[in-house]
Amino acid sequence: MxxxxxxxxxxxxxxxxxxxxxxxxxxxxxxGETPLHIAVRYENVDKVRLLxxxxxxxxxxxxxxxxxxHYAVCNSERNVFEMVNVLLASGADxxxxxxxxxxxxxxxxxxxxxxxxxxxxxxxxxPNLADNNGKTPLHLAAENGHFAxxxxxVDNRADVGIRDSHGWTALHYAATGGFTNIVKFLLEHGxxxxxxxxxxxxxxxxxxxxxxxxxxxVLLDHGADLSRKxxxxxxxxxxxxxxxxxxxxxxxxxxxxxxxxxxxxx
Numbered sequence: 001m002x003x004x005x006x007x008x009x010x011x012x013x014x015x016x017x018x019x020x021x022x023x024x025x026x027x028x029x030x031x032g033e034t035p036l037h038i039a040v041r042y043e044n045v046d047k048v049r050l051l052x053x054x055x056x057x058x059x060x061x062x063x064x065x066x067x068x069x070h071y072a073v074c075n076s077e078r079n080v081f082e083m084v085n086v087l088l089a090s091g092a093d094x095x096x097x098x099x100x101x102x103x104x105x106x107x108x109x110x111x112x113x114x115x116x117x118x119x120x121x122x123x124x125x126x127p128n129l130a131d132n133n134g135k136t137p138l139h140l141a142a143e144n145g146h147f148a149x150x151x152x153x154v155d156n157r158a159d160v161g162i163r164d165s166h167g168w169t170a171l172h173y174a175a176t177g178g179f180t181n182i183v184k185f186l187l188e189h190g191x192x193x194x195x196x197x198x199x200x201x202x203x204x205x206x207x208x209x210x211x212x213x214x215x216x217x218v219l220l221d222h223g224a225d226l227s228r229k230x231x232x233x234x235x236x237x238x239x240x241x242x243x244x245x246x247x248x249x250x251x252x253x254x255x256x257x258x259x260x261x262x263x264x265x266x
Contacts, residue, residue: 003035004028007035007047014050015050018051019054024036024051024056024057025055025057033062035047036048036068040083049086052087059091064098064100067092069092070098073120081119101133105126105129105137106136108149109153110144111144112144112148121153127158128159133165134165136164138170139162139170141153142177143170160186160190161190167197169197178212180214187219200231200232202230204236207236208240209239209243211244213247214250220254
């Protein structure tokens, strides 16, 4: 039997093959997985330890550039602490990137695995590394509405102002998802309410386009500019008139609460 099959059977059979000189880094399939990838995927810590003991590379990559550490943290949070600690103790790179430029922390942030995010950060993961699209883990956590992960990242020095390849900040992504709690948190931690993406759109433009009137008060209270125009010459109010009357109503209510006599309707 090949090692690729034995890794799915008894531990004693796997050990016998390794003692006999079997290559622990043999490729098992067209994806380029090794026995270590497979053992990690099936969450078998004992087999992972054994393979590493016999020289399996902790940083070996699949065809897509994923290492065993990517596998360990991306699928679930079961057994993750022991698995991650075993891999890192054997020299796994906590900031390794796959072919998309994504680190294990990117994967964890996108999926909202709070405990794993904290573990990786405690082990030295860099929260400000960007993938091939310029996205950091904070962009992904904000985009997917994972407030707890956003908080952990910011608490561990994630830069709230980093822009991706299209000029989007984490605040833009939180706004496009209508995640009020994340929008508020980012603003309270220094996010620029008037940051423009490549289209000249601020988070307030995005909120108008996506019709999220609940974001109006928090953005305006933190200095968002209603008159800022994008590359098409449109302000958030111009977009709201075309796309979202509820947004316009929310702005009008906000102005009334602050004693403004100027109305937005002509």
